[in-house]
Amino acid sequence: MADFGKLQFFSRNFFGKIAGFFVASFPRYEDEARERFIFYVFSWIISGTAIFYSYSIYQDGVGWGFAVNQLAAGLLIVVNVAFFRFHHRRAVSSVLLTFLTAYIITCALYHGAPGGTGAYWVLGFPMAAFMLMGMRLGLIFNFLFFAYIIAVSVMGRYGIVSTYYTPGQIQEMSVIVVVYTVLGYVIQTSRERLETKIREQRNRLQTLLDNLPVGVLMADSRSGSLTLTNGGMDIIFGRPVTVGTAVRDFPNEYRLTRENGEPYSGGDFPLFEAMSRGKSVISQRILARRPDGTGMVIRCSAAPIRGNHGRVIGAVAIFDDMTKDYEVDRIKSELISLVSHQLRTPLTGLKWSIDELIAGVGDRMGREQSDLANEAASVVGRLIGLVNDLMSVSRIESGRKFDVVRKPADVIPIIGSVVRELATAAGKRRVSVSMSSLPESLTLSVDGDRFREALMNLVHNAIKYSRDGGHVEIGLLPDGHEGSVIFVRDDGIGIPDDQQPRIFERFFRAENAPEDVEGTGLGLYIAKTIIERHDGNLWFESEEGKGTTFYARFR
Numbered sequence: 001m002a003d004f005g006k007l008q009f010f011s012r013n014f015f016g017k018i019a020g021f022f023v024a025s026f027p028r029y030e031d032e033a034r035e036r037f038i039f040y041v042f043s044w045i046i047s048g049t050a051i052f053y054s055y056s057i058y059q060d061g062v063g064w065g066f067a068v069n070q071l072a073a074g075l076l077i078v079v080n081v082a083f084f085r086f087h088h089r090r091a092v093s094s095v096l097l098t099f100l101t102a103y104i105i106t107c108a109l110y111h112g113a114p115g116g117t118g119a120y121w122v123l124g125f126p127m128a129a130f131m132l133m134g135m136r137l138g139l140i141f142n143f144l145f146f147a148y149i150i151a152v153s154v155m156g157r158y159g160i161v162s163t164y165y166t167p168g169q170i171q172e173m174s175v176i177v178v179v180y181t182v183l184g185y186v187i188q189t190s191r192e193r194l195e196t197k198i199r200e201q202r203n204r205l206q207t208l209l210d211n212l213p214v215g216v217l218m219a220d221s222r223s224g225s226l227t228l229t230n231g232g233m234d235i236i237f238g239r240p241v242t243v244g245t246a247v248r249d250f251p252n253e254y255r256l257t258r259e260n261g262e263p264y265s266g267g268d269f270p271l272f273e274a275m276s277r278g279k280s281v282i283s284q285r286i287l288a289r290r291p292d293g294t295g296m297v298i299r300c301s302a303a304p305i306r307g308n309h310g311r312v313i314g315a316v317a318i319f320d321d322m323t324k325d326y327e328v329d330r331i332k333s334e335l336i337s338l339v340s341h342q343l344r345t346p347l348t349g350l351k352w353s354i355d356e357l358i359a360g361v362g363d364r365m366g367r368e369q370s371d372l373a374n375e376a377a378s379v380v381g382r383l384i385g386l387v388n389d390l391m392s393v394s395r396i397e398s399g400r401k402f403d404v405v406r407k408p409a410d411v412i413p414i415i416g417s418v419v420r421e422l423a424t425a426a427g428k429r430r431v432s433v434s435m436s437s438l439p440e441s442l443t444l445s446v447d448g449d450r451f452r453e454a455l456m457n458l459v460h461n462a463i464k465y466s467r468d469g470g471h472v473e474i475g476l477l478p479d480g481h482e483g484s485v486i487f488v489r490d491d492g493i494g495i496p497d498d499q500q501p502r503i504f505e506r507f508f509r510a511e512n513a514p515e516d517v518e519g520t521g522l523g524l525y526i527a528k529t530i531i532e533r534h535d536g537n538l539w540f541e542s543e544e545g546k547g548t549t550f551y552a553r554f555r
Contacts, residue, residue, distance in 0.1 A: 042128050043097055047077035053070050053108070094132040105145075126183075128184075153167050156170065211231075214320045216316065216319075221313050229242075279304070280304065299322045354373060406446055412439070414448060414455070425463055431469070433472045434472070446554060457524065457527040462488050470490060483536065509521045
């Protein structure tokens with residue numbers, strides 16, 4: 001019993017390792033493609049064997065009839081391969097191929113196998129039967145084939161039939177056939193277990209994807225077509241999205257265009273870009289139309305899928321229907337724009353009237369009346385600033401009337417005008433503003449008015465959040481950076497670490513902002529947008545209680 005146990009352990013490990021090697025090294029195709037690959041490989045090997053066999057028989061003078069018989073078997077296999085893709089029941093082709101192979105091996109058993117072709121059926125056929133016919137039919141066929149060889153061996157020993165090989169040789173071959181049948185069984189078992197796990201994982205993944213509130217597409221680089229979709233895609237597009245659709249044709253077939261209405265060429269579609277160029281695409285807006293003609297706005301992000309060696313093997317894209325959110329944003333922007341325009345004219349008139357009143361009769365007003373008039377002028381001025389900020393945000397979000405027209409300009413005079421204009425605000429807080437680290441001239445490709453607006457917001461913020469008697473410095477980082485980097489540094493209250501990620505959001509103000517410092521929370525948002533429209537970027541370094549430095553890079 002102990003010896004039998006050791007033998008059992010050895011056989012399991014030996015065959016298991018060999019099976020693992022075969023399964024691991026076998027090409028990882030989709031189920032249908034893998035079956036087609038197996039079928040084609042064995043078909044061409046067997047048909048080549050049969051045709052070579054027929055030629056050898058003819059050369060050996062065995063006879064025309066038998067040679068033509070083998071040639072016909074080989075050609076029949078070739079025809080079977082040629083029409084394989086058109087068969088509705090491909091299992092029939094696999095079974096036919098297996099029987100044709102068995103027929104060729106039977107002939108080799110009686111008449112010999114020239115040029116070593118006998119090695120094929122001894123070593124390869126048992127495993128091929130499993131691969132082509134599956135576990136159940138493979139077991140039955142291998143059992144019948146083994147029984148047939150044993151019967152021929154027994155009949156040969158008693159002189160009932162005459163074969164090319166001696167009964168002893170056939171028995172030796174039978175042992176090898178049994179070994180490789182067992183190996184084929186183990187390989188097929190491992191393969192079916194692997195396929196079962198893959199199907200289970202695929203079903204779990206499909207269930208997860210179908211319950212996501214977004215649409216998901218997956219594409220394969222080799223075929224260039226969709227390999228996976230989910231129910232969210234059907235809901236978004238209002239009709240089924242078909243697996244197998246070419247990615248390049250997807251935008252035209254499902255009526256997708258860019259945000260500006262320009263049609264996709266196919267190669268610039270986010271999923272195709274990720275699949276063909278290995279490039280991630282983040283939050284691209286896409287316009288689409290449902291079958292009923294209604295329009296929708298979709299946010300699409302795509303990323304490449306890479307194999308073990310970093311090679312792009314496919315891509316995945318996520319589609320999110322943003323139509324309702326887009327409509328709400330549009331209405332909100334239009335409302336802000338409308339209210340801002342309606343308020344700006346009366347507020348400007350009111351400010352002009354108050355200024356005229358102060359200039360005309362200010363010296364005849366008492367101290368209390370003069371203070372009230374000045375306070376009214378200040379409040380109206382702040383309201384006008386708020387309205388201007390709201391109008392800027394409205395133009396930014398609507399994309400209208402916010403064009404950036406860049407041309408070479410010396411920005412040092414613009415910075416100087418900003419400092420002079422904010423001198424009063426700086427004086428009230430006893431904050432000094434210096435430009436000592438700026439060069440005498442600095443030519444950048446900018447929109448002068450937009451550049452001034454962005455810098456005004458940065459410097460005004462630095463003054464507001466500096467302590468009384470503080471200092472604000474405007475300077476230029478030394479060469480060595482990509483583009484020109486202008487910085488605005490203060491030694492004020494700083495920004496808390498947990499609130500720094502939100503500092504560029506609209507209407508956001510840090511919790512440590514003093515109550516007496518007025519602001520809308522729009523200045524940094526506007527400044528960042530303007531700088532990014534110049535193909536630059538805005539970032540900052542800050543430590544609470546020690547100050548903040550904003551860096552604006554212009555390319």
